[in-house]
Amino acid sequence: MNQSEAELIKKLQQGEQQSFADIVGLYQDMVYNTVVSIVQNELDAEDITQEVFLQVYQSIGSFKGEAKLSTWLYRIAIAKALDSEKKKKRKKRFAFIQNLFGEHGEEQYNPVEFNHPGVQLENKENAAVLFKALKQIPENQRIAFTLNKIEGLNNQEIAAIMNTSFYAVESLLARAKSSLKKSLKNYYLQEPNKKNSHEK
Template identity: 35%
Template sequence: MINEKLLLERITNGDTSAFRQLVEYNHKKVIHICLSYVGNTTDAEDIAQEVFIEMYRSIKNFRSESSISTWLYRLSVNKSLDFIRQSKRQKRGSGKVNPMEKSEIERLNISNKQMASDSIEEEERKKVLYQAIDKLPYRQKEALLLSQIKELKQQEVADTMNTTVSSVESLLVRAKRKLKELLINQKEEIF
Protein backbone atom coordinates (compact mmCIF):
# COMPACT_ATOMS: atom_id res chain seq x y z
CA MET A 1 0.00 0.00 0.00
CA ILE A 2 1.36 3.39 -0.93
CA ASN A 3 1.08 6.51 1.15
CA GLU A 4 -1.08 8.65 -1.16
CA LYS A 5 -0.58 11.92 0.73
CA LEU A 6 3.21 11.64 0.70
CA LEU A 7 3.20 10.59 -2.94
CA LEU A 8 0.89 13.45 -3.86
CA GLU A 9 3.11 15.92 -2.05
CA ARG A 10 6.18 14.63 -3.92
CA ILE A 11 4.34 14.86 -7.25
CA THR A 12 3.17 18.44 -6.67
CA ASN A 13 6.79 19.32 -5.87
CA GLY A 14 7.81 18.07 -9.33
CA ASP A 15 9.07 14.57 -8.45
CA THR A 16 8.51 12.62 -11.69
CA SER A 17 9.60 9.33 -10.12
CA ALA A 18 6.71 9.68 -7.63
CA PHE A 19 4.26 10.14 -10.51
CA ARG A 20 5.75 7.10 -12.26
CA GLN A 21 5.27 5.13 -9.02
CA LEU A 22 1.64 6.25 -8.82
CA VAL A 23 1.03 5.24 -12.45
CA GLU A 24 2.66 1.82 -11.97
CA TYR A 25 0.62 1.19 -8.83
CA ASN A 26 -2.71 2.08 -10.49
CA HIS A 27 -2.12 1.18 -14.14
CA LYS A 28 -3.83 -2.24 -14.12
CA LYS A 29 -6.79 -0.95 -12.13
CA VAL A 30 -7.36 1.91 -14.57
CA ILE A 31 -7.12 -0.39 -17.61
CA HIS A 32 -9.54 -2.79 -15.95
CA ILE A 33 -12.08 -0.01 -15.34
CA CYS A 34 -11.77 1.26 -18.91
CA LEU A 35 -12.01 -2.28 -20.28
CA SER A 36 -15.22 -2.85 -18.37
CA TYR A 37 -16.75 0.06 -20.29
CA VAL A 38 -15.28 -0.28 -23.77
CA GLY A 39 -14.75 -4.06 -23.96
CA ASN A 40 -11.56 -3.78 -26.02
CA THR A 41 -8.07 -4.06 -24.55
CA THR A 42 -6.38 -1.77 -27.08
CA ASP A 43 -8.94 0.98 -26.56
CA ALA A 44 -8.79 0.51 -22.78
CA GLU A 45 -5.00 0.96 -22.82
CA ASP A 46 -5.32 4.12 -24.93
CA ILE A 47 -7.97 5.53 -22.60
CA ALA A 48 -5.84 4.66 -19.55
CA GLN A 49 -3.01 6.66 -21.05
CA GLU A 50 -5.37 9.63 -21.46
CA VAL A 51 -6.48 9.19 -17.84
CA PHE A 52 -2.92 9.47 -16.57
CA ILE A 53 -2.18 12.44 -18.84
CA GLU A 54 -5.28 14.21 -17.50
CA MET A 55 -4.27 13.29 -13.97
CA TYR A 56 -0.77 14.71 -14.46
CA ARG A 57 -2.18 17.95 -15.90
CA SER A 58 -4.63 18.51 -13.06
CA ILE A 59 -2.92 16.92 -10.05
CA LYS A 60 -2.02 20.29 -8.57
CA ASN A 61 -5.75 21.05 -8.35
CA PHE A 62 -6.49 17.81 -6.48
CA ARG A 63 -7.94 18.77 -3.10
CA SER A 64 -7.60 15.41 -1.28
CA GLU A 65 -11.31 15.39 -0.36
CA SER A 66 -11.37 11.84 -1.68
CA SER A 67 -8.66 9.26 -2.26
CA ILE A 68 -6.52 9.28 -5.38
CA SER A 69 -7.98 5.89 -6.35
CA THR A 70 -11.51 7.34 -6.23
CA TRP A 71 -10.38 10.28 -8.35
CA LEU A 72 -8.71 7.90 -10.82
CA TYR A 73 -11.88 5.83 -10.98
CA ARG A 74 -13.95 8.91 -11.86
CA LEU A 75 -11.39 10.00 -14.48
CA SER A 76 -11.39 6.48 -15.96
CA VAL A 77 -15.17 6.31 -16.16
CA ASN A 78 -15.46 9.80 -17.65
CA LYS A 79 -12.75 9.17 -20.27
CA SER A 80 -14.33 5.80 -21.14
CA LEU A 81 -17.76 7.36 -21.56
CA ASP A 82 -16.24 10.15 -23.68
CA PHE A 83 -14.62 7.49 -25.86
CA ILE A 84 -17.93 5.61 -26.25
CA ARG A 85 -19.79 8.80 -27.18
CA GLN A 86 -17.09 9.75 -29.68
CA SER A 87 -17.11 6.25 -31.20
CA LYS A 88 -20.88 6.35 -31.65
CA ARG A 89 -20.63 9.72 -33.40
CA GLN A 90 -17.91 8.40 -35.71
CA LYS A 91 -19.91 5.27 -36.54
CA ARG A 92 -22.98 7.34 -37.40
CA GLY A 93 -20.94 9.68 -39.57
CA SER A 94 -18.85 7.10 -41.38
CA GLY A 95 -21.55 4.64 -42.37
CA LYS A 96 -19.42 1.71 -41.24
CA VAL A 97 -21.34 -1.08 -39.58
CA ASN A 98 -18.82 -2.93 -37.44
CA PRO A 99 -15.34 -3.22 -38.96
CA MET A 100 -13.24 -6.14 -37.83
CA GLU A 101 -10.22 -5.05 -35.86
CA LYS A 102 -6.73 -6.23 -36.74
CA SER A 103 -6.45 -8.16 -33.46
CA GLU A 104 -9.71 -10.00 -34.25
CA ILE A 105 -8.46 -10.94 -37.73
CA GLU A 106 -5.18 -12.20 -36.28
CA ARG A 107 -7.11 -14.27 -33.75
CA LEU A 108 -9.05 -15.91 -36.57
CA ASN A 109 -5.84 -16.93 -38.35
CA ILE A 110 -4.53 -19.11 -35.52
CA SER A 111 -3.32 -22.41 -36.98
CA ASN A 112 -4.67 -24.62 -34.24
CA LYS A 113 -8.42 -24.61 -34.95
CA GLN A 114 -9.38 -25.87 -31.49
CA MET A 115 -7.40 -23.10 -29.76
CA ALA A 116 -8.91 -20.58 -32.14
CA SER A 117 -12.38 -21.90 -31.44
CA ASP A 118 -11.87 -21.78 -27.65
CA SER A 119 -10.40 -18.30 -27.85
CA ILE A 120 -13.23 -17.03 -30.03
CA GLU A 121 -15.87 -18.56 -27.79
CA GLU A 122 -14.31 -16.97 -24.71
CA GLU A 123 -14.10 -13.59 -26.43
CA GLU A 124 -17.68 -13.96 -27.63
CA ARG A 125 -18.85 -14.74 -24.08
CA LYS A 126 -17.06 -11.65 -22.79
CA LYS A 127 -18.52 -9.56 -25.58
CA VAL A 128 -22.05 -10.77 -24.81
CA LEU A 129 -21.55 -10.11 -21.10
CA TYR A 130 -20.20 -6.59 -21.68
CA GLN A 131 -23.05 -5.84 -24.08
CA ALA A 132 -25.55 -6.96 -21.45
CA ILE A 133 -23.81 -4.93 -18.74
CA ASP A 134 -23.88 -1.93 -21.07
CA LYS A 135 -27.70 -2.20 -21.27
CA LEU A 136 -28.10 -1.82 -17.50
CA PRO A 137 -29.27 1.51 -16.10
CA TYR A 138 -26.27 3.74 -15.35
CA ARG A 139 -26.32 3.49 -11.52
CA GLN A 140 -26.80 -0.29 -11.58
CA LYS A 141 -23.98 -0.64 -14.09
CA GLU A 142 -21.68 1.53 -12.01
CA ALA A 143 -22.40 -0.40 -8.79
CA LEU A 144 -21.90 -3.74 -10.55
CA LEU A 145 -18.62 -2.73 -12.18
CA LEU A 146 -17.23 -1.31 -8.96
CA SER A 147 -18.13 -4.32 -6.83
CA GLN A 148 -17.60 -7.17 -9.29
CA ILE A 149 -14.98 -5.94 -11.74
CA LYS A 150 -12.99 -3.57 -9.56
CA GLU A 151 -13.73 -5.74 -6.50
CA LEU A 152 -14.37 -2.88 -4.11
CA LYS A 153 -16.08 -3.48 -0.79
CA GLN A 154 -19.64 -2.21 -0.57
CA GLN A 155 -18.63 0.70 1.67
CA GLU A 156 -16.01 1.76 -0.90
CA VAL A 157 -18.61 1.48 -3.66
CA ALA A 158 -20.99 3.61 -1.62
CA ASP A 159 -18.28 6.23 -1.02
CA THR A 160 -17.34 6.31 -4.71
CA MET A 161 -20.97 6.65 -5.79
CA ASN A 162 -21.84 9.15 -3.03
CA THR A 163 -24.62 6.94 -1.66
CA THR A 164 -25.33 4.52 1.18
CA VAL A 165 -24.37 0.87 1.52
CA SER A 166 -28.04 -0.15 1.50
CA SER A 167 -28.53 1.72 -1.80
CA VAL A 168 -25.53 -0.11 -3.24
CA GLU A 169 -26.97 -3.44 -2.11
CA SER A 170 -30.28 -2.59 -3.74
CA LEU A 171 -28.58 -1.50 -6.97
CA LEU A 172 -26.58 -4.74 -7.06
CA VAL A 173 -29.64 -6.94 -6.55
CA ARG A 174 -31.51 -5.14 -9.33
CA ALA A 175 -28.44 -5.16 -11.61
CA LYS A 176 -27.87 -8.88 -11.19
CA ARG A 177 -31.56 -9.65 -11.74
CA LYS A 178 -31.65 -7.48 -14.89
CA LEU A 179 -28.34 -8.91 -16.15
CA LYS A 180 -29.63 -12.46 -15.73
CA GLU A 181 -32.80 -11.53 -17.60
CA LEU A 182 -30.82 -9.92 -20.44
CA LEU A 183 -28.49 -12.90 -20.79
CA ILE A 184 -31.37 -15.40 -20.79
CA ASN A 185 -33.20 -13.37 -23.46
CA GLN A 186 -30.06 -13.16 -25.55
CA LYS A 187 -29.50 -16.90 -25.27
CA GLU A 188 -33.09 -17.54 -26.38
CA GLU A 189 -32.59 -15.23 -29.38
CA ILE A 190 -29.49 -17.16 -30.44
CA PHE A 191 -31.15 -20.56 -30.15
Template identity: 50%
Template sequence: MPTSPDLSVLIEPIRQGSESAFRQLYEATKSRVFNTALSYVHTREDAEEITQDVFVEVFQAIGAFKGDATITTWLYRITVNKSLDFLKQKKRQKRFAFFTSLFDRSTGEVLHHPTDFFHPGIALENQENAAKLFKTIDKLPDKQKTAYILTRIEGLSNTEAASVMAVSVGAVESLLQRATENLKKHLAGFYKTLHKP
Protein backbone atom coordinates in the same frame (compact mmCIF):
# COMPACT_ATOMS: atom_id res chain seq x y z
CA MET B 1 -9.79 -3.71 -3.94
CA PRO B 2 -6.28 -5.12 -3.79
CA THR B 3 -4.16 -3.69 -1.01
CA SER B 4 -1.46 -1.32 -2.18
CA PRO B 5 1.29 0.75 -0.57
CA ASP B 6 0.27 4.12 0.83
CA LEU B 7 0.13 6.21 -2.32
CA SER B 8 -0.82 9.41 -0.50
CA VAL B 9 2.88 10.06 0.18
CA LEU B 10 3.34 10.58 -3.57
CA ILE B 11 0.78 13.39 -3.87
CA GLU B 12 2.94 16.27 -2.61
CA PRO B 13 6.02 15.29 -4.67
CA ILE B 14 3.80 15.04 -7.79
CA ARG B 15 2.39 18.50 -7.01
CA GLN B 16 6.00 19.72 -6.89
CA GLY B 17 6.54 18.25 -10.37
CA SER B 18 8.41 15.05 -9.41
CA GLU B 19 8.43 12.73 -12.43
CA SER B 20 9.68 9.77 -10.38
CA ALA B 21 6.78 10.09 -7.90
CA PHE B 22 4.33 10.29 -10.81
CA ARG B 23 5.96 7.21 -12.38
CA GLN B 24 5.55 5.32 -9.08
CA LEU B 25 1.86 6.22 -8.94
CA TYR B 26 1.45 5.16 -12.57
CA GLU B 27 3.19 1.80 -12.06
CA ALA B 28 1.18 1.07 -8.89
CA THR B 29 -2.24 1.86 -10.40
CA LYS B 30 -2.08 1.54 -14.20
CA SER B 31 -3.39 -2.05 -14.35
CA ARG B 32 -6.53 -1.33 -12.32
CA VAL B 33 -7.20 1.83 -14.39
CA PHE B 34 -6.71 -0.16 -17.61
CA ASN B 35 -8.93 -3.07 -16.44
CA THR B 36 -11.71 -0.72 -15.34
CA ALA B 37 -11.59 1.12 -18.67
CA LEU B 38 -11.55 -2.22 -20.53
CA SER B 39 -14.73 -3.27 -18.71
CA TYR B 40 -16.45 -0.33 -20.42
CA VAL B 41 -14.87 -0.22 -23.88
CA HIS B 42 -13.81 -3.87 -24.53
CA THR B 43 -10.82 -3.18 -26.80
CA ARG B 44 -7.21 -2.94 -25.69
CA GLU B 45 -6.53 0.12 -27.90
CA ASP B 46 -9.47 2.09 -26.48
CA ALA B 47 -8.64 1.09 -22.90
CA GLU B 48 -5.02 2.16 -23.42
CA GLU B 49 -6.19 5.52 -24.80
CA ILE B 50 -8.44 6.06 -21.77
CA THR B 51 -5.62 5.02 -19.40
CA GLN B 52 -3.36 7.65 -20.95
CA ASP B 53 -6.11 10.28 -20.68
CA VAL B 54 -6.67 9.38 -17.01
CA PHE B 55 -3.01 9.85 -16.09
CA VAL B 56 -2.72 13.08 -18.09
CA GLU B 57 -5.67 14.41 -16.08
CA VAL B 58 -4.16 13.14 -12.81
CA PHE B 59 -0.91 14.97 -13.54
CA GLN B 60 -2.73 18.17 -14.54
CA ALA B 61 -5.33 18.11 -11.76
CA ILE B 62 -3.27 16.81 -8.81
CA GLY B 63 -3.21 20.35 -7.40
CA ALA B 64 -7.00 20.24 -7.07
CA PHE B 65 -6.96 16.86 -5.26
CA LYS B 66 -8.28 17.69 -1.78
CA GLY B 67 -7.69 14.33 -0.13
CA ASP B 68 -11.37 13.92 0.81
CA ALA B 69 -11.11 10.46 -0.81
CA THR B 70 -8.16 8.10 -1.23
CA ILE B 71 -6.06 8.55 -4.35
CA THR B 72 -7.28 5.19 -5.70
CA THR B 73 -10.91 6.26 -5.23
CA TRP B 74 -10.08 9.49 -7.10
CA LEU B 75 -8.42 7.46 -9.88
CA TYR B 76 -11.45 5.16 -10.20
CA ARG B 77 -13.69 8.24 -10.38
CA ILE B 78 -11.64 9.77 -13.21
CA THR B 79 -11.49 6.41 -15.03
CA VAL B 80 -15.27 5.89 -14.83
CA ASN B 81 -15.94 9.43 -16.11
CA LYS B 82 -13.40 9.14 -18.94
CA SER B 83 -14.81 5.73 -19.95
CA LEU B 84 -18.42 6.98 -20.01
CA ASP B 85 -17.38 10.10 -21.97
CA PHE B 86 -15.48 7.90 -24.42
CA LEU B 87 -18.57 5.72 -24.98
CA LYS B 88 -20.79 8.78 -25.53
CA GLN B 89 -18.30 10.13 -28.08
CA LYS B 90 -18.21 6.76 -29.83
CA LYS B 91 -22.02 6.63 -29.97
CA ARG B 92 -22.03 10.08 -31.59
CA GLN B 93 -19.47 8.89 -34.15
CA LYS B 94 -21.55 5.78 -34.89
CA ARG B 95 -24.70 7.85 -35.35
CA PHE B 96 -22.83 10.23 -37.66
CA ALA B 97 -21.39 7.31 -39.67
CA PHE B 98 -24.88 5.81 -40.00
CA PHE B 99 -26.35 9.16 -41.01
CA THR B 100 -23.69 9.81 -43.67
CA SER B 101 -24.07 6.28 -45.02
CA LEU B 102 -27.71 7.10 -45.84
CA PHE B 103 -26.46 9.66 -48.33
CA ASP B 104 -23.07 8.30 -49.39
CA ARG B 105 -23.12 4.69 -50.55
CA SER B 106 -19.33 4.60 -50.84
CA THR B 107 -18.90 4.56 -47.05
CA GLY B 108 -19.80 0.94 -46.51
CA GLU B 109 -17.86 0.62 -43.26
CA VAL B 110 -19.59 -1.65 -40.75
CA LEU B 111 -19.24 -0.63 -37.12
CA HIS B 112 -19.50 -3.57 -34.76
CA HIS B 113 -18.36 -4.96 -31.44
CA PRO B 114 -15.00 -6.72 -31.79
CA THR B 115 -15.17 -10.50 -31.51
CA ASP B 116 -11.67 -10.81 -30.05
CA PHE B 117 -12.74 -9.72 -26.59
CA PHE B 118 -10.11 -10.35 -23.93
CA HIS B 119 -10.17 -9.14 -20.33
CA PRO B 120 -7.00 -9.87 -18.30
CA GLY B 121 -9.02 -10.29 -15.10
CA ILE B 122 -11.05 -13.20 -16.48
CA ALA B 123 -9.84 -16.79 -16.98
CA LEU B 124 -9.15 -17.72 -20.60
CA GLU B 125 -11.83 -20.42 -20.79
CA ASN B 126 -14.46 -17.90 -19.68
CA GLN B 127 -13.61 -15.20 -22.24
CA GLU B 128 -16.43 -16.12 -24.63
CA ASN B 129 -18.99 -16.05 -21.81
CA ALA B 130 -17.47 -12.82 -20.54
CA ALA B 131 -17.83 -11.21 -23.97
CA LYS B 132 -21.55 -12.00 -23.89
CA LEU B 133 -21.88 -10.70 -20.34
CA PHE B 134 -20.04 -7.44 -21.12
CA LYS B 135 -22.17 -6.90 -24.22
CA THR B 136 -25.24 -7.20 -21.98
CA ILE B 137 -23.70 -4.91 -19.32
CA ASP B 138 -23.39 -2.31 -22.11
CA LYS B 139 -27.19 -2.16 -22.25
CA LEU B 140 -27.50 -1.12 -18.60
CA PRO B 141 -28.02 2.54 -17.66
CA ASP B 142 -24.70 4.24 -16.82
CA LYS B 143 -25.12 4.21 -13.03
CA GLN B 144 -26.14 0.53 -12.90
CA LYS B 145 -23.27 -0.33 -15.25
CA THR B 146 -20.76 1.52 -13.08
CA ALA B 147 -22.00 -0.02 -9.81
CA TYR B 148 -21.83 -3.50 -11.37
CA ILE B 149 -18.37 -3.05 -12.93
CA LEU B 150 -16.83 -1.57 -9.78
CA THR B 151 -18.19 -4.22 -7.39
CA ARG B 152 -18.59 -7.41 -9.42
CA ILE B 153 -15.66 -7.02 -11.83
CA GLU B 154 -13.16 -4.76 -10.06
CA GLY B 155 -13.96 -6.28 -6.66
CA LEU B 156 -14.59 -3.05 -4.75
CA SER B 157 -16.84 -3.20 -1.70
CA ASN B 158 -20.20 -1.42 -1.85
CA THR B 159 -18.74 1.25 0.44
CA GLU B 160 -15.75 1.82 -1.86
CA ALA B 161 -18.01 1.93 -4.93
CA ALA B 162 -20.26 4.44 -3.17
CA SER B 163 -17.22 6.64 -2.54
CA VAL B 164 -16.12 6.43 -6.20
CA MET B 165 -19.64 7.21 -7.45
CA ALA B 166 -20.28 9.87 -4.77
CA VAL B 167 -23.57 8.23 -3.75
CA SER B 168 -24.76 6.42 -0.61
CA VAL B 169 -24.09 2.74 0.05
CA GLY B 170 -27.87 2.19 -0.12
CA ALA B 171 -27.92 3.73 -3.61
CA VAL B 172 -25.16 1.34 -4.73
CA GLU B 173 -27.11 -1.64 -3.32
CA SER B 174 -30.24 -0.47 -5.13
CA LEU B 175 -28.34 0.03 -8.40
CA LEU B 176 -26.78 -3.44 -8.07
CA GLN B 177 -30.15 -5.02 -7.45
CA ARG B 178 -31.63 -3.36 -10.55
CA ALA B 179 -28.54 -4.22 -12.62
CA THR B 180 -28.74 -7.87 -11.54
CA GLU B 181 -32.45 -8.06 -12.39
CA ASN B 182 -31.82 -6.50 -15.82
CA LEU B 183 -28.94 -8.87 -16.55
CA LYS B 184 -31.05 -11.87 -15.50
CA LYS B 185 -33.78 -10.73 -17.89
CA HIS B 186 -31.34 -10.39 -20.79
CA LEU B 187 -29.29 -13.50 -20.12
CA ALA B 188 -31.91 -15.84 -18.61
CA GLY B 189 -30.42 -19.31 -17.87
CA PHE B 190 -27.00 -18.34 -19.21
CA TYR B 191 -26.68 -15.83 -16.35
CA LYS B 192 -26.54 -18.47 -13.60
CA THR B 193 -23.28 -19.93 -14.91
CA LEU B 194 -21.59 -16.52 -14.98
CA HIS B 195 -22.74 -14.60 -11.92
CA LYS B 196 -20.86 -14.99 -8.67
CA PRO B 197 -22.90 -13.77 -5.69
Protein backbone atom coordinates in the same frame (compact mmCIF):
# COMPACT_ATOMS: atom_id res chain seq x y z
CA MET C 1 -5.51 7.71 2.79
CA ASN C 2 -2.39 5.98 4.17
CA GLN C 3 0.87 7.77 4.94
CA SER C 4 2.88 6.40 1.99
CA GLU C 5 0.11 7.43 -0.44
CA ALA C 6 -0.05 10.93 1.10
CA GLU C 7 3.74 11.22 0.80
CA LEU C 8 3.61 10.14 -2.85
CA ILE C 9 0.96 12.75 -3.65
CA LYS C 10 2.90 15.47 -1.81
CA LYS C 11 6.05 14.69 -3.81
CA LEU C 12 4.11 14.73 -7.09
CA GLN C 13 2.52 18.07 -6.16
CA GLN C 14 6.06 19.36 -5.60
CA GLY C 15 6.94 18.30 -9.15
CA GLU C 16 8.98 15.16 -8.43
CA GLN C 17 8.94 13.04 -11.62
CA GLN C 18 9.70 9.71 -9.92
CA SER C 19 6.56 9.95 -7.80
CA PHE C 20 4.45 10.18 -10.98
CA ALA C 21 6.15 7.03 -12.33
CA ASP C 22 5.40 5.34 -8.99
CA ILE C 23 1.70 6.30 -9.16
CA VAL C 24 1.47 5.00 -12.75
CA GLY C 25 3.17 1.75 -11.70
CA LEU C 26 0.82 1.29 -8.75
CA TYR C 27 -2.47 2.10 -10.47
CA GLN C 28 -2.18 1.54 -14.22
CA ASP C 29 -3.57 -2.03 -14.10
CA MET C 30 -6.53 -0.91 -11.99
CA VAL C 31 -7.29 1.99 -14.36
CA TYR C 32 -6.86 -0.12 -17.52
CA ASN C 33 -9.05 -2.97 -16.20
CA THR C 34 -11.83 -0.54 -15.30
CA VAL C 35 -11.67 1.26 -18.63
CA VAL C 36 -11.54 -1.91 -20.77
CA SER C 37 -14.58 -3.27 -18.88
CA ILE C 38 -16.53 -0.19 -19.99
CA VAL C 39 -15.29 0.50 -23.53
CA GLN C 40 -14.66 -3.19 -24.40
CA ASN C 41 -11.85 -2.35 -26.79
CA GLU C 42 -8.19 -2.86 -25.90
CA LEU C 43 -6.72 -0.10 -28.09
CA ASP C 44 -9.25 2.44 -26.87
CA ALA C 45 -8.62 1.35 -23.28
CA GLU C 46 -4.86 1.87 -23.67
CA ASP C 47 -5.39 5.39 -25.06
CA ILE C 48 -7.89 6.30 -22.34
CA THR C 49 -5.56 4.96 -19.62
CA GLN C 50 -2.86 7.32 -20.88
CA GLU C 51 -5.38 10.19 -20.86
CA VAL C 52 -6.32 9.36 -17.25
CA PHE C 53 -2.72 9.62 -16.06
CA LEU C 54 -2.14 12.76 -18.10
CA GLN C 55 -5.09 14.33 -16.28
CA VAL C 56 -3.72 13.10 -12.94
CA TYR C 57 -0.38 14.77 -13.71
CA GLN C 58 -2.07 18.01 -14.76
CA SER C 59 -4.64 18.11 -11.94
CA ILE C 60 -2.69 16.72 -8.96
CA GLY C 61 -2.21 20.26 -7.62
CA SER C 62 -5.96 20.54 -6.99
CA PHE C 63 -6.19 17.12 -5.28
CA LYS C 64 -7.06 17.83 -1.64
CA GLY C 65 -6.93 14.27 -0.30
CA GLU C 66 -10.60 14.31 0.75
CA ALA C 67 -11.01 10.95 -1.02
CA LYS C 68 -8.50 8.16 -1.51
CA LEU C 69 -6.25 8.48 -4.54
CA SER C 70 -7.74 5.27 -5.98
CA THR C 71 -11.27 6.73 -5.63
CA TRP C 72 -10.19 9.85 -7.54
CA LEU C 73 -8.55 7.69 -10.23
CA TYR C 74 -11.67 5.53 -10.61
CA ARG C 75 -13.79 8.67 -11.07
CA ILE C 76 -11.49 10.03 -13.80
CA ALA C 77 -11.23 6.62 -15.52
CA ILE C 78 -15.02 6.08 -15.55
CA ALA C 79 -15.73 9.63 -16.77
CA LYS C 80 -13.22 9.34 -19.62
CA ALA C 81 -14.41 5.84 -20.61
CA LEU C 82 -18.06 6.94 -20.72
CA ASP C 83 -17.11 10.09 -22.65
CA SER C 84 -15.25 7.94 -25.19
CA GLU C 85 -18.34 5.74 -25.60
CA LYS C 86 -20.57 8.77 -26.20
CA LYS C 87 -18.18 10.10 -28.86
CA LYS C 88 -18.23 6.72 -30.62
CA LYS C 89 -22.04 6.66 -30.59
CA ARG C 90 -22.14 10.14 -32.14
CA LYS C 91 -19.74 8.98 -34.87
CA LYS C 92 -21.92 5.93 -35.57
CA ARG C 93 -25.06 8.08 -35.87
CA PHE C 94 -23.22 10.43 -38.25
CA ALA C 95 -21.98 7.47 -40.35
CA PHE C 96 -25.52 6.06 -40.48
CA ILE C 97 -26.89 9.40 -41.75
CA GLN C 98 -24.11 9.56 -44.35
CA ASN C 99 -25.05 6.07 -45.57
CA LEU C 100 -28.70 7.12 -45.88
CA PHE C 101 -27.63 9.92 -48.19
CA GLY C 102 -25.58 7.66 -50.43
CA GLU C 103 -22.16 7.93 -48.78
CA HIS C 104 -20.31 4.60 -48.89
CA GLY C 105 -18.31 3.03 -46.10
CA GLU C 106 -18.84 0.28 -43.59
CA GLU C 107 -19.39 1.11 -39.94
CA GLN C 108 -18.63 -1.49 -37.27
CA TYR C 109 -21.65 -1.66 -34.97
CA ASN C 110 -20.80 -4.77 -32.99
CA PRO C 111 -18.21 -4.44 -30.22
CA VAL C 112 -14.86 -5.88 -31.27
CA GLU C 113 -13.54 -8.93 -29.49
CA PHE C 114 -11.28 -7.96 -26.63
CA ASN C 115 -9.32 -9.62 -23.85
CA HIS C 116 -9.93 -8.62 -20.25
CA PRO C 117 -6.91 -9.26 -17.98
CA GLY C 118 -9.18 -10.65 -15.23
CA VAL C 119 -10.89 -13.23 -17.45
CA GLN C 120 -9.45 -16.74 -17.75
CA LEU C 121 -9.25 -18.21 -21.26
CA GLU C 122 -11.77 -20.97 -20.51
CA ASN C 123 -14.31 -18.34 -19.36
CA LYS C 124 -13.80 -16.06 -22.35
CA GLU C 125 -17.01 -17.03 -24.17
CA ASN C 126 -19.17 -16.56 -21.07
CA ALA C 127 -17.41 -13.27 -20.31
CA ALA C 128 -18.09 -12.02 -23.85
CA VAL C 129 -21.81 -12.72 -23.36
CA LEU C 130 -21.79 -10.90 -20.01
CA PHE C 131 -19.92 -7.86 -21.36
CA LYS C 132 -22.33 -7.64 -24.30
CA ALA C 133 -25.28 -7.78 -21.87
CA LEU C 134 -23.67 -5.05 -19.73
CA LYS C 135 -23.84 -2.70 -22.72
CA GLN C 136 -27.65 -3.03 -22.69
CA ILE C 137 -28.32 -1.91 -19.10
CA PRO C 138 -28.49 1.69 -17.75
CA GLU C 139 -25.17 3.47 -17.25
CA ASN C 140 -25.26 3.76 -13.44
CA GLN C 141 -26.22 0.09 -13.03
CA ARG C 142 -23.41 -0.92 -15.39
CA ILE C 143 -20.79 1.12 -13.49
CA ALA C 144 -21.90 -0.21 -10.09
CA PHE C 145 -21.90 -3.82 -11.35
CA THR C 146 -18.49 -3.42 -13.04
CA LEU C 147 -16.89 -1.96 -9.91
CA ASN C 148 -18.43 -4.63 -7.69
CA LYS C 149 -18.21 -7.84 -9.69
CA ILE C 150 -15.23 -7.14 -11.96
CA GLU C 151 -13.10 -4.81 -9.81
CA GLY C 152 -14.12 -6.47 -6.53
CA LEU C 153 -14.96 -3.24 -4.68
CA ASN C 154 -17.41 -3.16 -1.78
CA ASN C 155 -20.54 -1.00 -1.69
CA GLN C 156 -18.91 1.68 0.49
CA GLU C 157 -16.03 2.10 -1.97
CA ILE C 158 -18.44 2.20 -4.93
CA ALA C 159 -20.58 4.81 -3.14
CA ALA C 160 -17.48 7.02 -2.71
CA ILE C 161 -16.51 6.67 -6.40
CA MET C 162 -20.04 7.27 -7.70
CA ASN C 163 -20.66 10.04 -5.16
CA THR C 164 -23.84 8.41 -3.90
CA SER C 165 -25.07 6.52 -0.82
CA PHE C 166 -24.38 2.96 0.28
CA TYR C 167 -28.09 2.14 -0.12
CA ALA C 168 -28.25 3.67 -3.61
CA VAL C 169 -25.40 1.34 -4.63
CA GLU C 170 -27.29 -1.64 -3.15
CA SER C 171 -30.31 -0.66 -5.23
CA LEU C 172 -28.22 -0.18 -8.41
CA LEU C 173 -26.59 -3.60 -7.97
CA ALA C 174 -29.95 -5.32 -7.39
CA ARG C 175 -31.42 -3.68 -10.51
CA ALA C 176 -28.28 -4.48 -12.55
CA LYS C 177 -28.49 -8.16 -11.57
CA SER C 178 -32.20 -8.25 -12.46
CA SER C 179 -31.58 -6.58 -15.85
CA LEU C 180 -28.66 -8.89 -16.64
CA LYS C 181 -30.61 -11.98 -15.57
CA LYS C 182 -33.34 -11.15 -18.12
CA SER C 183 -30.83 -10.42 -20.87
CA LEU C 184 -28.74 -13.55 -20.20
CA LYS C 185 -31.86 -15.74 -19.84
CA ASN C 186 -32.90 -14.72 -23.35
CA TYR C 187 -29.42 -15.56 -24.64
CA TYR C 188 -29.32 -19.02 -23.05
CA LEU C 189 -32.86 -19.80 -24.21
CA GLN C 190 -31.66 -19.20 -27.77
CA GLU C 191 -28.52 -21.32 -27.32
CA PRO C 192 -30.12 -24.79 -27.70
CA ASN C 193 -31.73 -23.64 -30.96
CA LYS C 194 -28.33 -22.52 -32.24
CA LYS C 195 -26.78 -25.87 -31.32
CA ASN C 196 -29.60 -27.80 -33.00
CA SER C 197 -29.25 -25.80 -36.21
CA HIS C 198 -25.49 -26.60 -36.24
CA GLU C 199 -26.16 -30.29 -35.79
CA LYS C 200 -28.57 -30.52 -38.77
